[in-house]
């Protein structure tokens with residue numbers, strides 16, 4: 310039986326560099342759910358310099374590249390072991406006409422990227438460039454298709470173009486464009502934010518549109534599509550209700566978007582200039598996603614108790630003001646230790662819901678919103694968020710282990726309660742246990758006792774991500790201000806762990 314730990318509620322105590330204590334009990338034999346690797350999914354939209362300049366520079370570029378993909382970014386992403394990549398949007402998806410992005414690049418028509426700064430899109434990165442990139446990265450493509458301004462025929466033909474092996478008209482066209490073998494495409498989104506930039510539809514209307522469009526997305530040969538309906542934004546539970554009621558039988562997944570953002574109008578706050586109060590508010594807002602997930606899941610459970618339909622949180626992350634001096638509408642923002650905490654806390658809680666939450670996609674992979682990587686010309690920098698995804702990759706496809714956590718909780722602005730310690734545990738295929746831990750407290754160390762419910766711990770290794778101040782970030786001039794280091798603050802003591810977790814730090818431990 311799982312021991313029930315009592316959780317302690319306390320208000321902020323301001324005592325600089327004091328020691329706090331916390332207890333964690335992990336239950337290694339009680340894990341039943343696998344943490345889907347797709348929880349660590351990524352998102353690349355035709356937005357700002359995510360694709361152009363970020364992932365793709367073209368084969369003629371002076372920036373070292375492989376068939377047009379920049380080598381430095383490619384290597385960094387390979388190291389991250391990314392499981393899937395969503396493309397081409399976002400809002401861009403519902404204005405994207407895939408036929409403009411095939412054939413000789415010099416002949417491809419241009420278009421205006423109306424959603425994102427009115428930039429001229431030359432379509433030089435299209436279906437082949439995207440699917441070949443996924444092959445290079447060894448990740449699953451997640452194609453998001455146009456319902457808002459596209460036709461059923463256009464969508465149906467795209468599926469045929471990408472996945473038909475036979476002598477079909479679209480397979481022939483693909484071959485003329487240089488690709489003989491069909492790609493494997495599983496994840497297929499039918500529209501994006503159909504309540505907003507994807508067509509301003511009511512849920513009842515979209516549910517019917519979804520059914521109609523999805524009908525013609527065929528399974529060619531042995532390719533099996535996993536069809537994903539456009540889902541709700543944040544707290545819009547009615548959208549989920551109506552979609553589940555009217556179209557659950559036609560879908561494999563339903564999406565959801567949740568951003569850690571202060572409000573959609575006016576300033577969202579600087580990515581780098583913020584105070585402690587802003588930081589704690591951010592932690593409260595990012596953790597609120599748990600309640601939002603629970604409520605959407607509750608509705609899904611009502612219509613789909615066997616959990617056949619997956620919840621796909623295909624956009625999440627922080628959304629701050631664009632960096633001063635950057636192109637408006639390109640959503641280029643810096644990334645500090647605060648963003649690393651958002652990633653760490655959010656991933657820790659996602660692990661608990663993978664029986665329903667099959668996939669999540671942080672927005673976005675390079676140069677947009679809470680990105681993994683920033684580029685400027687031939688320069689590249691890894692963000693603190695990148696380091697969290699790299700440290701946490703040990704959880705991919707591992708068995709989630711339940712745990713009890715007793716720690717101080719703090720009430721922050723907007724009356725949200727934030728536990729000062731966040732933790733998650735998993736056991737991998739080699740029976741290695743990994744624990745990810747975050748000390749949210751900016752001033753106080755945490756003395757943590759961790760046990761494995763009577764199972765002895767023999768050895769521990771760890772890595773830590775921390776920095777002097779919470780605003781610290783990596784720049785092209787100083788790319789290694791925030792980077793992981795070996796962690797020596799965990800010791801085995803009589804089969805348990807004693808961990809001295811520094812203030813404002815995130816740690817991954819491997820137990821043997």
Ligand code: AHR
Pocket residue numbers: 354398399400401501502624672673678
């Ligand atoms: O990620 C940026 C935008 O946020 C996406 O294009 C859209 O789906 C969401 O509103």
